Amino acid sequence: MRNRSWGKHASFVLSALAAVTPPVCAMDRVRNETKANLAELRYGVTGQGVTVAIMDRGIDWRHPDFIKPDGTTRIKHLLDMTGQLYCEAGNPQPVEYTEAQINAALLGGPPIDSRDAVGHGTVTAGIAAGNGRAFADDRYRGMAPAADLIVVKIVSEGAQQHEDQPAEAPFIGCYEYALDWLDQKINEVGNPCVAIINAGVQYGPMDGTSAVSRKIDQVFGVDRPGRIYATGTGDEGAYPTHAAADYDDTAATSVRFTTGGAPWTITAWYTGSQPAEITVRMDDGAVVGPVPAEDYRIENGISIYQYAPGQEFYPWTSTSGDRAVWIGIDGHAGGGQVEIRGTQPGMGHVDLYIADVFLPIVFDDHLVPGRLSDFAATTSALVCGVYVARIEYIDITGTPRGDTSEGVLGGLWNHSADGPTRDGRLGVDVATPGHHIFAAYGQTSYWKYCCPWNQIQDGGGWYGRQGAASGAGPILVGALALMLEMNPSLTGEEARQILQDTARSDGFTGPTPNTHWGYGKLDLLAALDQMAGVVRGDLNCDGAANVLDINPFVLALLNPAAYAMQFPGCNVHNADINGDGGENVLDINPFVALLLGP
Ligand SMILES: [Ca+2]
Ligand SMILES: [Ca+2]
Incomplete structure (x- = not known):
């Protein structure tokens, strides 16, 4: 501890307040974990x-x-x-x-x-x-x-x-x-x-x-x-349900997947200004495509629909200007790939999604983060x-x-x-x-x-x-x-x-x-606390927590009534440094840590 005089204060306050314990509640764990109970008490x-x-x-x-x-x-x-x-x-x-x-x-x-x-x-x-x-x-x-x-x-x-x-x-x-x-x-x-x-x-x-x-x-x-x-x-x-890649018109970009054979879908969104052809190629020899932008193909249990920007079905109907693709695959258990190739010069980006983890299909490469629901x-x-x-x-x-x-x-x-x-x-x-x-x-x-x-x-x-x-x-x-x-x-x-x-x-x-x-x-x-204007550690209400707050902090812990008189309008909860709902001995070390900074 850098501040020796503060150390003395601390040990004094510690002995004075040793009997104080934080509130105990019988509520279920979430209300305690989120501090909902403390928020209600305060x-x-x-x-x-x-x-x-x-x-x-x-x-x-x-x-x-x-x-x-x-x-x-x-x-x-x-x-x-x-x-x-x-x-x-x-x-x-x-x-x-x-x-x-x-x-x-x-x-x-x-x-x-x-x-x-x-x-x-x-x-x-x-x-x-x-x-x-x-x-x-x-x-x-x-x-x-x-x-x-x-x-x-x-x-x-x-x-x-x-x-x-x-x-x-x-x-x-x-x-x-x-x-x-x-x-x-x-x-x-x-x-x-x-x-x-x-x-x-x-x-x-x-x-x-x-x-x-x-x-x-x-x-x-x-x-x-x-x-x-x-x-x-x-x-x-953490599931392999999102893949992404760049593509251009020089060679097809391939994203591999494995399907269990039951019918389901892959959906894709790609750069609206870089139209592309989509091909689905299964390891069993089935090939559908290339399907140009704003076209569709249904062959051999495989469906590929390419939508014009904003022309997708409800509730997609996106205003992003990107192009959406809906790919349905039925009856082709095993590996395969989605191929995307631009039809004009320039680079585009494609994201491919499997809607949820219960579907019998996963991506095998190009996996990326980002799996939020729509x-x-x-x-x-x-x-x-x-x-x-x-x-x-x-x-x-x-x-x-x-x-x-x-x-x-x-x-x-x-x-x-x-x-x-x-x-x-x-x-x-x-x-x-x-x-x-x-x-x-x-x-x-x-x-x-x-x-x-x-x-x-x-x-x-x-x-x-x-x-x-x-x-x-x-x-x-x-x-x-x-x-x-x-x-x-x-x-x-x-x-x-x-x-x-x-x-x-x-x-x-x-x-x-x-x-x-x-x-x-x-x-x-x-x-x-933040909504109520509490500034943890600012016991003299000058807007900052610093060495000037040490004496008022000690007073707030030892004698809240005296503190209220000496610092009218100040919020005693500014002394609840550890956020456990009480102002007591447990706040001393966090207060010191706060003053000393990270
Ligand atoms: Ca202050
Ligand atoms: Ca506290």
Whole structure:
């Protein structure tokens, strides 16, 4: 320690405050890890007066986590798009349910014919905003337990028939319609809103120019006060699902792939001003192409469609000016290659994607980073990577369960998708502890039926396990709801800056920012502190933390009342240097480190 007199101060303060301990909370791990509990203790934030909009597989509207203590629903509006296929004509009309209808149904009136057949949407809502009422001490409440909800059932991968529940067919609703509807309902409720579409893969331009991304920008945007859109990165991290290469007109550039033979697709985006021919050449001898720009070919189980810029199908319909290619391959197990060759002088660049990891096809060379979902590449989106919050738990039967195969505790989840976006933005703002967390489970969902080991001990069957980007995104959504409660006119870009400024780096994140963690781990207390004007280490309120703050720091720790009198208007929380929610002996070493600098 360089400052000997400070050393004496420190040892004195240490002995004086040795009995002080940081607050202990019984909440689930995520609220502690993100410092949501500390943020609530210090600022009283619970999401009150904020709308959380969940676009997912629906919601178990009967679950106690979405019902207020007075028995009425927390759902202000519910839209069900079951049976749709994007925005195609002839789709079943979306069905809207009001708060009053849901309340009547809760009281035994006409039932609401909307459910979360899969279970995913209920978990999303629970993580972001469940109030924890289904179990003692609100133990499994989400991040913003007093927020209002608007729910859109916008997608489903389908669910099997089970018990007395019918099967559900897969569907994808019309995102444009849903977002326009949501825009209206947010205005009707009149409160700030943070929203998520908790779905999405690498299918689209991945640069913020798809129809869905542009609609999200329109409804939320970077500078619309009180409107924020957030999402997780995606689940494709570390998988061989993104390849890229330069090409020109002198020789074909070849990207190798291996397919299992089942039908699926490769999509590609390349430089709009450098038109190219595309050929698919399989090792089994099948060759289709070259297919010129804005042409197509279907032969031998292989389809190649080349779109003119902006003329792709919905929801791609990109405004980037780049050219898209859709390649379908069926019945050709084994190796092959996509060949791209320019048809005029000059260099172009091509990105090739496999939509998600469940498809039986991988790239074998030209692999590059950048596996965000198309929705996560939205310009206005605040995006979180995923880190591991839990590697062990006990299931509802009392059986210990573990999963150490997808990352170490505190480390990045192995498949957290990474930036950059295709247009070169970092693509990740912060990371949240989304893998293996506990939240509300839909009581009639397929998840609850199929996989009882995912239900946790001490949850009464109401709560279960979730993970991946789907677990992480709603944590960020809930955190943003608390930030909107602090400042209802906060914009997305302001929130992004605060989250980036206040994120924590550690041995797992390595140097930040980077394309996996963004600026580091979400620290909600630090974020709200920054919003409240806290400057850690500045105890005399002159705007800087330096040697002049040593005596006021000691006073703040020893005698907060005297400190308040001597430094009126100063914030005693400026002395919570380590950000653990208290001003005490544990802040001494961090304060010294702060003064001594890096
Ligand atoms: Ca100062
Ligand atoms: Ca502290």
